[in-house]
Amino acid sequence: MPITVVIADDQAMVRQGFSALLAAQPDLSVLGDAADGVEAVEVCRRVRPDVVLMDVRMPRKDGLWAAEQILASSAEPPTRVLMLTTFDIDDYVYEALRIGASGFLLKDAPADELVRAVRVVAAGEALLAPSITRRLITEVTANRRRPSRDDKLDTLTPREREVLDLVADGKSNAEIGADLFVTEQTVKTHVSSLLNKLRLRDRAQAVVFAYENGIK
Numbered sequence: 001m002p003i004t005v006v007i008a009d010d011q012a013m014v015r016q017g018f019s020a021l022l023a024a025q026p027d028l029s030v031l032g033d034a035a036d037g038v039e040a041v042e043v044c045r046r047v048r049p050d051v052v053l054m055d056v057r058m059p060r061k062d063g064l065w066a067a068e069q070i071l072a073s074s075a076e077p078p079t080r081v082l083m084l085t086t087f088d089i090d091d092y093v094y095e096a097l098r099i100g101a102s103g104f105l106l107k108d109a110p111a112d113e114l115v116r117a118v119r120v121v122a123a124g125e126a127l128l129a130p131s132i133t134r135r136l137i138t139e140v141t142a143n144r145r146r147p148s149r150d151d152k153l154d155t156l157t158p159r160e161r162e163v164l165d166l167v168a169d170g171k172s173n174a175e176i177g178a179d180l181f182v183t184e185q186t187v188k189t190h191v192s193s194l195l196n197k198l199r200l201r202d203r204a205q206a207v208v209f210a211y212e213n214g215i216k
Contacts (some may be wrong), residue, residue, distance in 0.1 A: 002029040003122040006047065008040035008066065009033075009055040015109065020054060021111055022059035028118060037061030041069045044079055050122045054101070054108045056085045064092050064099075071100040071201070080121045080202075097208050099158050100201040102169065106183045124202060161215070163190040167203055 007018050015033045022028045029049040034040035036058045044052055052070060054063040068082045083096045083104040096104065102121040105114060156164065159180075162198060166176045173187040180187070191203065200206050209215075 002027050002141060003051060003118060004029050004030055004031050004047070004049040005118060006043050006051040008035075008037070008042070008043075008052060008054045008058065008063065010035050010058045011055075014055075018114070022118065025115055028115070035059075037063060037066035040066040040087040044070050045073070048075055048166065050077070051081055051082055052117050053118070054081050054083050054096075055107075056083055056096070060094070064096055066086075067096050067101050067141050068099050080124065081116060094208070097204045100135045102202055102204050150198075150209070152198050154215055156194055159188050160194040160197070163187060164194055164206060164210055165215055167191065168207045168215060170207070 005022055007022075007030065009015050009018070012035070014126060015035075019030045019033060023030050030051050032043045034043045038060045040052065040054065040058075040063070041061075052120050056063045058066075063083060067083065070079055071097060073079070081096070081101040082187055083092075083101050083105050085104060085190070086107050087094070090188070105117050117156075153161075162180060163176060166179060171179070173184045173191065176187045177184045191206075195202065195206060198206065200210055
């Protein structure tokens, strides 16, 4: 089955360009688009895509509001949200990661990077990690007062702490397995366990958790 996508952006040319690019891929299918946050929520609830490309700044309701509405849905399988932004440092992006968005991408990223991003997010594999990802999280979290250390951190095993640290570096399961000399399946098991213990939606939230609790 192809990966299904909805594109939400207030610029028609952006929507059309992204749609043409993604539709040209044999494993991707664009189900619809939206020009603002309200429309994005309505379209996603109707067609239930695997991934929605969500512009941060849109009229009526912005991408952050729309992402929160979509991610609050109990639909299975869940729609994953990939935020799009024109700026390399955008405070909205940090908030989107906190509410459960799977990552972010700059609008001027190369075409192959956009296609790869959709596939990665659809697979639930990892927070997108172009070089800017760690810089954004580092800079934004550095400017926020960290909350008190979360006691749930104590429920992790030493190996789960190691895995969390590597997840926060933006590494994939395969890369983490190579670093720790374990199989990729073992890494998946550790990631699933630590997400459950920390009550986090996905790896994107795990990265934010790691930075906020001083692991990075």
